[in-house]
Amino acid sequence: MNTQDTFKFAETHEWADPENDGLVWVGISNHAQEALGDVMFFQAPKIGQQVKQGEAIAAIESVKAASDIHAPVSGEIVALNDAVDAAPELVNEKPYAVWLFKIKPDSNASLSSELEQLMSLDQYQSGPGA
Template sequence: MNSQDTFKFAETHEWADQEEDGLVWVGISHHAQEALGDVMFFQAPKLGQQVVQGEAIATIESVKAASDIHAPISGEITALNDAVEAAPELINERPYGVWLFKIKPESKDSLSLELKQLMSLAQYESGPGV
């Protein structure tokens, strides 16, 4: 996983990290985990599920609230982080060090266009929702 400085952020508080193997790792921002409070449960998307950028595909629950996790890019869910399902509190401990699932982009062209629609860390942190 890269440094959070290379992550791209959605307005809905997910981060996307494009890896050398072409997969995009997805997690939630520090702001999101802080707003949720102590995470108690994570319902992951299904392996093989086709997702569309912006679509609600997973759920995260804390003692305060439940929130949807949206797909930052379109593609296929290819991996789930079993450690997070077993110990969802890891999200609070290391929001930028813990990925939730991986997406195989539909194509390099669509990925490039979709990543341009996301924000850098600096843009995200100065945005109205943070």
């Protein structure tokens, strides 16, 4: 797993971490977990589910609110973080160390294009994550 300095961020507060194995790890930003408050439940997407960039594919609930989680890139859901299913509060403790699911991108070309549409940490922190 990389550091948040190398992550790409969506306006909807998800982070995307493209790994060397070709998969994109996905989580929510610190801003998102702070806005939600104490996370109580995570409704994960399904393994094998095909997703499109920007599509609402999962949900996260806290004592204060519920929020959709959007796919930062297009592809297939290939892994879920069972630790978050068992203890959703981990998202509050380490939002940049706790991934929610992994996406196998449709192709390297489409992944590059979609990642360009996302923001760097600096762009995110001076915009939607401010």
